Amino acid sequence: MLPAQVRMLAFDIKANTPVIVLEVGKDRIVPIWIGVAEARAIAMALAGLKPVRPMSHDLMKEIVDGLDAKLERVVITGIREDIYYALLHINQQDRTIVVDARPSDSIALALRTSSPIFVSKDTPIVEETEKNKLFIELKNRLRAIRPEDIA
Amino acid sequence: MLPAQVRMLAFDIKANTPVIVLEVGKDRIVPIWIGVAEARAIAMALAGLKPVRPMSHDLMKEIVDGLDAKLERVVITGIREDIYYALLHINQQDRTIVVDARPSDSIALALRTSSPIFVSKDTPIVEETEKNKLFIELKNRLRAIRPEDIA
Numbered sequence: 001m002l003p004a005q006v007r008m009l010a011f012d013i014k015a016n017t018p019v020i021v022l023e024v025g026k027d028r029i030v031p032i033w034i035g036v037a038e039a040r041a042i043a044m045a046l047a048g049l050k051p052v053r054p055m056s057h058d059l060m061k062e063i064v065d066g067l068d069a070k071l072e073r074v075v076i077t078g079i080r081e082d083i084y085y086a087l088l089h090i091n092q093q094d095r096t097i098v099v100d101a102r103p104s105d106s107i108a109l110a111l112r113t114s115s116p117i118f119v120s121k122d123t124p125i126v127e128e129t130e131k132n133k134l135f136i137e138l139k140n141r142l143r144a145i146r147p148e149d150i151a
Numbered sequence: 152m153l154p155a156q157v158r159m160l161a162f163d164i165k166a167n168t169p170v171i172v173l174e175v176g177k178d179r180i181v182p183i184w185i186g187v188a189e190a191r192a193i194a195m196a197l198a199g200l201k202p203v204r205p206m207s208h209d210l211m212k213e214i215v216d217g218l219d220a221k222l223e224r225v226v227i228t229g230i231r232e233d234i235y236y237a238l239l240h241i242n243q244q245d246r247t248i249v250v251d252a253r254p255s256d257s258i259a260l261a262l263r264t265s266s267p268i269f270v271s272k273d274t275p276i277v278e279e280t281e282k283n284k285l286f287i288e289l290k291n292r293l294r295a296i297r298p299e300d301i302a
Protein backbone atom coordinates (compact mmCIF):
# COMPACT_ATOMS: atom_id res chain seq x y z
CA MET A 1 0.00 0.00 0.00
CA LEU A 2 1.29 3.42 -1.01
CA PRO A 3 0.19 6.74 0.49
CA ALA A 4 -1.46 8.97 -2.09
CA GLN A 5 -2.36 12.64 -2.33
CA VAL A 6 -4.92 14.39 -4.47
CA ARG A 7 -2.91 16.24 -7.09
CA MET A 8 -5.70 17.74 -9.15
CA LEU A 9 -9.12 17.54 -10.62
CA ALA A 10 -9.11 17.38 -14.39
CA PHE A 11 -11.45 16.94 -17.31
CA ASP A 12 -10.81 14.24 -19.91
CA ILE A 13 -11.68 15.92 -23.20
CA LYS A 14 -11.75 12.57 -25.03
CA ALA A 15 -13.91 10.61 -22.55
CA ASN A 16 -15.88 13.79 -21.69
CA THR A 17 -15.78 13.09 -17.96
CA PRO A 18 -14.02 14.43 -14.88
CA VAL A 19 -10.89 12.72 -13.58
CA ILE A 20 -9.37 12.87 -10.14
CA VAL A 21 -5.60 12.56 -10.30
CA LEU A 22 -3.80 11.12 -7.29
CA GLU A 23 -0.04 11.23 -6.92
CA VAL A 24 1.93 8.42 -5.39
CA GLY A 25 5.40 9.65 -4.64
CA LYS A 26 7.40 11.64 -7.14
CA ASP A 27 6.33 11.63 -10.81
CA ARG A 28 3.85 8.79 -10.40
CA ILE A 29 0.14 9.33 -10.76
CA VAL A 30 -3.12 7.40 -10.58
CA PRO A 31 -5.89 8.91 -12.72
CA ILE A 32 -9.43 7.86 -11.79
CA TRP A 33 -12.40 8.69 -13.99
CA ILE A 34 -15.39 9.86 -11.92
CA GLY A 35 -18.91 11.30 -12.24
CA VAL A 36 -19.82 14.96 -12.40
CA ALA A 37 -21.69 15.04 -9.06
CA GLU A 38 -18.76 13.39 -7.28
CA ALA A 39 -16.28 15.74 -8.98
CA ARG A 40 -18.31 18.64 -7.63
CA ALA A 41 -18.30 17.09 -4.13
CA ILE A 42 -14.51 16.74 -4.34
CA ALA A 43 -14.13 20.28 -5.70
CA MET A 44 -16.12 21.73 -2.78
CA ALA A 45 -13.65 20.16 -0.36
CA LEU A 46 -10.55 21.13 -2.39
CA ALA A 47 -11.80 24.71 -2.65
CA GLY A 48 -12.51 24.76 1.09
CA LEU A 49 -16.11 25.78 0.47
CA LYS A 50 -18.83 25.09 3.02
CA PRO A 51 -22.28 24.67 1.46
CA VAL A 52 -25.29 26.43 2.98
CA ARG A 53 -26.94 23.03 3.46
CA PRO A 54 -25.02 19.75 3.94
CA MET A 55 -24.38 18.04 0.60
CA SER A 56 -24.45 14.24 0.43
CA HIS A 57 -20.81 13.76 1.51
CA ASP A 58 -21.13 16.35 4.27
CA LEU A 59 -24.08 14.34 5.55
CA MET A 60 -22.02 11.15 5.29
CA LYS A 61 -19.34 12.79 7.46
CA GLU A 62 -21.94 13.91 10.00
CA ILE A 63 -23.35 10.37 10.21
CA VAL A 64 -19.87 8.89 10.80
CA ASP A 65 -19.06 11.56 13.41
CA GLY A 66 -22.45 11.22 15.08
CA LEU A 67 -22.04 7.46 15.44
CA ASP A 68 -18.69 8.04 17.20
CA ALA A 69 -16.80 6.54 14.33
CA LYS A 70 -13.82 7.77 12.34
CA LEU A 71 -12.73 7.25 8.76
CA GLU A 72 -9.29 5.81 9.45
CA ARG A 73 -8.26 5.51 5.82
CA VAL A 74 -9.39 5.04 2.26
CA VAL A 75 -7.72 2.42 0.10
CA ILE A 76 -8.03 2.44 -3.68
CA THR A 77 -7.85 -1.31 -4.22
CA GLY A 78 -7.58 -1.60 -7.97
CA ILE A 79 -9.38 -1.71 -11.27
CA ARG A 80 -11.45 -4.42 -12.94
CA GLU A 81 -13.02 -3.95 -16.37
CA ASP A 82 -12.37 -0.21 -16.29
CA ILE A 83 -14.08 0.22 -12.90
CA TYR A 84 -11.98 1.41 -9.97
CA TYR A 85 -12.68 -0.01 -6.53
CA ALA A 86 -12.04 1.36 -3.04
CA LEU A 87 -12.55 0.42 0.58
CA LEU A 88 -13.35 2.66 3.53
CA HIS A 89 -11.77 1.57 6.81
CA ILE A 90 -13.92 3.02 9.57
CA ASN A 91 -12.99 2.76 13.26
CA GLN A 92 -15.68 2.51 15.87
CA GLN A 93 -14.39 2.07 19.42
CA ASP A 94 -12.32 -1.13 19.36
CA ARG A 95 -13.27 -2.44 15.95
CA THR A 96 -12.83 -1.51 12.32
CA ILE A 97 -15.42 -2.02 9.64
CA VAL A 98 -14.50 -2.11 5.97
CA VAL A 99 -17.03 -0.79 3.46
CA ASP A 100 -16.93 -1.22 -0.32
CA ALA A 101 -17.17 2.14 -2.11
CA ARG A 102 -16.41 3.98 -5.29
CA PRO A 103 -13.10 5.89 -5.21
CA SER A 104 -14.96 9.15 -5.93
CA ASP A 105 -17.21 8.86 -2.86
CA SER A 106 -14.22 7.66 -0.81
CA ILE A 107 -12.07 10.63 -1.78
CA ALA A 108 -14.94 13.12 -1.31
CA LEU A 109 -15.37 11.77 2.22
CA ALA A 110 -11.64 11.51 3.03
CA LEU A 111 -11.11 15.17 2.10
CA ARG A 112 -13.84 16.16 4.57
CA THR A 113 -12.45 14.06 7.42
CA SER A 114 -8.75 14.71 6.70
CA SER A 115 -8.29 10.95 6.38
CA PRO A 116 -5.31 9.48 4.54
CA ILE A 117 -5.71 7.91 1.10
CA PHE A 118 -3.74 4.84 0.05
CA VAL A 119 -3.38 3.04 -3.24
CA SER A 120 -2.96 -0.73 -3.30
CA LYS A 121 -0.17 -2.27 -5.33
CA ASP A 122 -2.75 -3.70 -7.75
CA THR A 123 -3.73 -0.20 -8.90
CA PRO A 124 -2.18 0.87 -12.22
CA ILE A 125 0.29 3.69 -11.62
CA VAL A 126 1.36 5.94 -14.47
CA GLU A 127 5.02 6.98 -14.55
CA GLU A 128 5.32 10.61 -15.60
CA THR A 129 8.16 10.30 -18.09
CA GLU A 130 8.15 11.51 -21.64
CA LYS A 131 8.99 7.95 -22.71
CA ASN A 132 5.71 6.64 -21.31
CA LYS A 133 3.08 6.59 -24.05
CA LEU A 134 0.26 6.37 -21.54
CA PHE A 135 1.48 9.51 -19.77
CA ILE A 136 1.78 11.38 -23.09
CA GLU A 137 -1.76 10.33 -23.98
CA LEU A 138 -3.03 11.53 -20.59
CA LYS A 139 -1.24 14.85 -21.03
CA ASN A 140 -3.08 15.34 -24.30
CA ARG A 141 -6.46 14.36 -22.90
CA LEU A 142 -6.57 15.90 -19.43
CA ARG A 143 -7.21 19.56 -18.70
CA ALA A 144 -6.82 20.73 -15.11
CA ILE A 145 -10.00 22.10 -13.52
CA ARG A 146 -9.87 24.81 -10.87
CA PRO A 147 -11.99 23.42 -8.02
CA GLU A 148 -13.57 26.88 -7.52
CA ASP A 149 -14.89 26.71 -11.09
CA ILE A 150 -17.04 23.61 -10.63
CA ALA A 151 -17.70 23.68 -6.86
CA MET B 152 -45.87 14.97 13.07
CA LEU B 153 -47.67 13.34 10.16
CA PRO B 154 -46.62 10.15 8.37
CA ALA B 155 -45.82 10.79 4.73
CA GLN B 156 -45.36 8.64 1.64
CA VAL B 157 -43.53 9.35 -1.57
CA ARG B 158 -46.23 9.90 -4.15
CA MET B 159 -44.15 10.72 -7.18
CA LEU B 160 -41.12 12.30 -8.71
CA ALA B 161 -41.95 15.22 -10.96
CA PHE B 162 -40.28 17.92 -12.98
CA ASP B 163 -41.19 21.57 -12.43
CA ILE B 164 -41.25 23.03 -15.95
CA LYS B 165 -41.24 26.59 -14.60
CA ALA B 166 -38.41 26.25 -12.07
CA ASN B 167 -36.62 23.72 -14.35
CA THR B 168 -35.83 21.38 -11.46
CA PRO B 169 -37.00 18.01 -10.13
CA VAL B 170 -39.57 17.85 -7.36
CA ILE B 171 -40.29 15.03 -4.96
CA VAL B 172 -43.97 14.98 -4.00
CA LEU B 173 -44.91 13.49 -0.65
CA GLU B 174 -48.47 12.77 0.33
CA VAL B 175 -49.77 13.28 3.83
CA GLY B 176 -53.10 11.54 4.16
CA LYS B 177 -55.78 11.92 1.52
CA ASP B 178 -55.55 14.78 -1.00
CA ARG B 179 -52.78 16.58 0.83
CA ILE B 180 -49.30 16.87 -0.62
CA VAL B 181 -45.90 18.34 0.22
CA PRO B 182 -43.83 19.22 -2.86
CA ILE B 183 -40.09 19.57 -2.27
CA TRP B 184 -37.77 20.97 -4.94
CA ILE B 185 -34.55 18.96 -5.17
CA GLY B 186 -31.34 18.60 -7.20
CA VAL B 187 -30.87 16.41 -10.24
CA ALA B 188 -28.33 14.06 -8.63
CA GLU B 189 -30.62 13.50 -5.63
CA ALA B 190 -33.63 12.99 -7.91
CA ARG B 191 -31.65 10.28 -9.67
CA ALA B 192 -30.75 8.68 -6.32
CA ILE B 193 -34.44 8.68 -5.35
CA ALA B 194 -35.46 7.34 -8.78
CA MET B 195 -33.02 4.41 -8.47
CA ALA B 196 -34.73 3.37 -5.24
CA LEU B 197 -38.28 3.94 -6.55
CA ALA B 198 -37.50 1.90 -9.67
CA GLY B 199 -35.99 -0.85 -7.52
CA LEU B 200 -32.73 -0.69 -9.46
CA LYS B 201 -29.47 -1.87 -7.95
CA PRO B 202 -26.43 -0.08 -9.37
CA VAL B 203 -23.34 -2.07 -10.37
CA ARG B 204 -21.29 -0.02 -7.90
CA PRO B 205 -22.72 1.60 -4.72
CA MET B 206 -23.90 5.14 -5.40
CA SER B 207 -23.49 7.79 -2.66
CA HIS B 208 -26.73 6.91 -0.84
CA ASP B 209 -26.08 3.17 -1.12
CA LEU B 210 -22.73 3.83 0.54
CA MET B 211 -24.47 5.93 3.21
CA LYS B 212 -26.75 2.96 3.95
CA GLU B 213 -23.78 0.57 4.12
CA ILE B 214 -22.02 2.88 6.59
CA VAL B 215 -25.12 3.06 8.83
CA ASP B 216 -25.60 -0.73 8.65
CA GLY B 217 -21.90 -1.41 9.21
CA LEU B 218 -21.85 0.75 12.34
CA ASP B 219 -24.77 -1.29 13.75
CA ALA B 220 -27.10 1.65 13.48
CA LYS B 221 -30.53 2.02 11.95
CA LEU B 222 -32.34 4.93 10.34
CA GLU B 223 -35.37 5.00 12.61
CA ARG B 224 -37.13 7.82 10.80
CA VAL B 225 -36.79 10.90 8.65
CA VAL B 226 -38.60 14.08 9.63
CA ILE B 227 -39.14 16.93 7.19
CA THR B 228 -39.05 19.76 9.69
CA GLY B 229 -40.10 22.75 7.64
CA ILE B 230 -39.06 25.45 5.24
CA ARG B 231 -37.16 28.70 5.76
CA GLU B 232 -36.43 31.11 2.92
CA ASP B 233 -37.43 28.53 0.30
CA ILE B 234 -35.07 25.90 1.73
CA TYR B 235 -36.57 22.71 3.15
CA TYR B 236 -34.99 21.15 6.21
CA ALA B 237 -34.99 17.58 7.50
CA LEU B 238 -33.61 15.53 10.36
CA LEU B 239 -32.41 11.94 10.36
CA HIS B 240 -33.11 10.04 13.58
CA ILE B 241 -30.57 7.24 13.75
CA ASN B 242 -30.64 4.55 16.45
CA GLN B 243 -27.44 3.04 17.70
CA GLN B 244 -27.84 0.53 20.53
CA ASP B 245 -29.54 2.45 23.35
CA ARG B 246 -29.23 5.96 21.99
CA THR B 247 -30.55 8.03 19.11
CA ILE B 248 -28.57 10.63 17.23
CA VAL B 249 -30.26 13.34 15.21
CA VAL B 250 -28.51 14.62 12.09
CA ASP B 251 -29.38 17.73 10.08
CA ALA B 252 -29.88 16.87 6.38
CA ARG B 253 -31.51 17.97 3.18
CA PRO B 254 -34.89 16.32 2.53
CA SER B 255 -33.57 14.92 -0.76
CA ASP B 256 -30.70 13.03 0.89
CA SER B 257 -33.02 11.98 3.71
CA ILE B 258 -35.62 10.53 1.36
CA ALA B 259 -32.99 8.85 -0.84
CA LEU B 260 -31.65 7.13 2.29
CA ALA B 261 -35.07 6.32 3.81
CA LEU B 262 -36.16 4.55 0.60
CA ARG B 263 -33.07 2.33 0.80
CA THR B 264 -33.57 1.44 4.47
CA SER B 265 -37.40 1.18 4.34
CA SER B 266 -37.53 3.82 7.06
CA PRO B 267 -40.67 5.88 7.66
CA ILE B 268 -40.89 9.52 6.60
CA PHE B 269 -42.71 12.13 8.67
CA VAL B 270 -43.62 15.73 8.05
CA SER B 271 -43.65 18.21 10.91
CA LYS B 272 -46.64 20.45 11.40
CA ASP B 273 -44.54 23.46 10.40
CA THR B 274 -44.20 22.14 6.86
CA PRO B 275 -46.52 23.75 4.29
CA ILE B 276 -49.06 21.20 3.11
CA VAL B 277 -50.96 21.73 -0.14
CA GLU B 278 -54.64 20.75 -0.15
CA GLU B 279 -55.53 19.13 -3.45
CA THR B 280 -58.78 20.91 -4.16
CA GLU B 281 -59.71 22.77 -7.30
CA LYS B 282 -60.41 25.82 -5.13
CA ASN B 283 -56.79 25.96 -3.99
CA LYS B 284 -54.81 28.29 -6.27
CA LEU B 285 -51.48 26.85 -5.12
CA PHE B 286 -52.62 23.36 -6.11
CA ILE B 287 -53.83 24.57 -9.51
CA GLU B 288 -50.48 26.27 -10.08
CA LEU B 289 -48.62 23.09 -9.12
CA LYS B 290 -50.78 21.03 -11.48
CA ASN B 291 -49.78 23.35 -14.31
CA ARG B 292 -46.09 23.30 -13.44
CA LEU B 293 -45.37 19.70 -12.44
CA ARG B 294 -44.96 16.82 -14.85
CA ALA B 295 -44.66 13.32 -13.39
CA ILE B 296 -41.36 11.57 -14.14
CA ARG B 297 -41.19 7.80 -14.47
CA PRO B 298 -38.36 6.79 -12.11
CA GLU B 299 -37.06 4.32 -14.72
CA ASP B 300 -36.56 7.20 -17.12
CA ILE B 301 -34.06 9.10 -15.00
CA ALA B 302 -32.59 6.33 -12.82
